[in-house]
Amino acid sequence: MELRQLHYFVSVAKKQHVTHAAEELHVAQSAVSRQIHLLEEELNLQLFVQKGRNLQLTPVGKLLLNKIEGILSDLERVVQEAHEFLDPNKGEIRIGFPHSLGVNLLPTVVACYRKINPEVKFRLKQGTYNSLIRDLTNGEIDLSFISPFPENHALVSGQILLxxxxxxxxxxxxxxxxxxxxxxxxxxxxxxxxxxxxxxxxxxxxxxxxxxxxxxxxxxxxxxxxxxxxxxxxxxxxxxxxxxxxxxxxxxxxxxxxxxxxxxxxxIGLIRRKGEKIPPVAERFQTFLIDYFKEK
Incomplete structure (x- = not known):
């Protein structure tokens, strides 16, 4: 089984059409059809059925799609972390925040950090108290501002900033x-x-x-x-x-x-998943925030 077969499979499953998937992948339609056929042969499973001009996933194909999307997402994250490990001054910081911090505090600290680390990217996610903890524990973000700070939480840990x-x-x-x-x-x-x-x-x-x-x-x-x-x-x-x-x-x-x-x-605190390592780029930002608020 090859990695490109998994990418082709996901694309066809989403587009429900080989031609449209081939256009998205910038490859020939015949190449996509062949890789899907080889994947079905190797797994000894029928993944698609023809419905008019479209291809639809079989029940086992739907099951496989959920698993493969998770695998590809994990792989993408591992590759990103590897690059960040080699150069923690680059990469993407995924951080959540409540709305009340989005007016002033968040833009201020992000702007200050980017002055010293201009190549770092930020993916910001706004939410309520419960949704931020949920996004953090689900792995959608690595750090989150939160208010009030959750004392003795089973799944997250951190420190009060102010x-x-x-x-x-x-x-x-x-x-x-x-x-x-x-x-x-x-x-x-x-x-x-x-x-x-x-x-x-x-x-x-x-x-x-x-x-x-x-x-x-x-x-x-x-x-x-x-x-x-x-x-x-x-x-x-x-x-x-x-x-x-x-x-x-x-x-x-x-x-x-x-x-x-x-x-x-x-x-107002900063939290992360309890007992888990976060990417080096996020770790460095966490250290910056702790020092920033100590000085303030």
């Missing part, structure tokens, strides 16, 4: 908008603009309100910090946001007031 304060945000015309600080209980009668259930900031806000004796009234829900900030600025409620998510972009901005009691914070 702890960030959350502020109350209010419509600019709110009676408390010009206060230096406020007690969270002063907002108990206000409608809250909340993150949806998939977002960790929702749990942080609910917990803070519970600590001072009330359950917030839900006015509106949103999935991104820009949405939360915009709805509050439009006068539709109040909320709590991390400082780095309260950036002035556009004419409509909420008022930002420090919380005197209770002090509400979130941890």
């Amino acid at each position: 702890t960030e304060e959350l502020y109350a945000i209010l419509p600019a015309q709110h009676e408390l908008a010009n206060e230096v600080s406020l007690h969270l209980s002063q907002l108990k009668e206000e409608p809250f603009v909340m993150f949806s259930e998939d977002y960790s900031l929702r749990a942080i806000v609910l917990d803070a309100c519970k600590r001072v004796g009330f359950v917030p009234k839900f006015g509106f829900e949103g999935d991104e910090t820009d949405t939360i900030r915009g709805l509050v600025a439009a006068g539709l409620g109040v909320s709590l946001l991390p400082e780095m998510a309260i950036t002035e972009r556009g004419p409509l901005q909420p008022a930002k007031v420090r919380l005197q009691e209770p002090k509400v914070t979130r941890t």
Whole structure:
């Protein structure tokens, strides 16, 4: 069995047509047909059946496709890691991040790193708390920023990079908008603009309100910090946001007031799969991030 046979098999399975597969592979149609025939002979299996002008996978062909795609993906990753091992200043860093870090923190650290390692590429994946951990454990990414940092997780490990304060945000015309600080209980009668259930900031806000004796009234829900900030600025409620998510972009901005009691914070960490080696290029970026936040 040859590697090119596996590539040809996957292409035909996806295109359901030898001619279209040959065009994608930039080879003659006869070469594709011959390699598929040789593969079926070697395995003693029928992988395709003719359906009109198309080829469809047999049940055993479908089973084989799933396995072969995994093998080719693993092989591609091994070759990439080998190149990265020879030169960890090149290669691709696959990293996840929550939306609230995508406005400022992530672009800043990526730009700083590329100044000293301009040939490194980044593959970025945005997600919620649970989806980032899932993508990490499934091997789709090698590192991930996360908030809050997951203590004592069975599948991931890492370190806290920083702890960030959350502020109350209010419509600019709110009676408390010009206060230096406020007690969270002063907002108990206000409608809250909340993150949806998939977002960790929702749990942080609910917990803070519970600590001072009330359950917030839900006015509106949103999935991104820009949405939360915009709805509050439009006068539709109040909320709590991390400082780095309260950036002035556009004419409509909420008022930002420090919380005197209770002090509400979130941890931001960097995680990786527990007990597994990651590519050298990602390992070097992890070291850079730890040093970067120590200096900050």
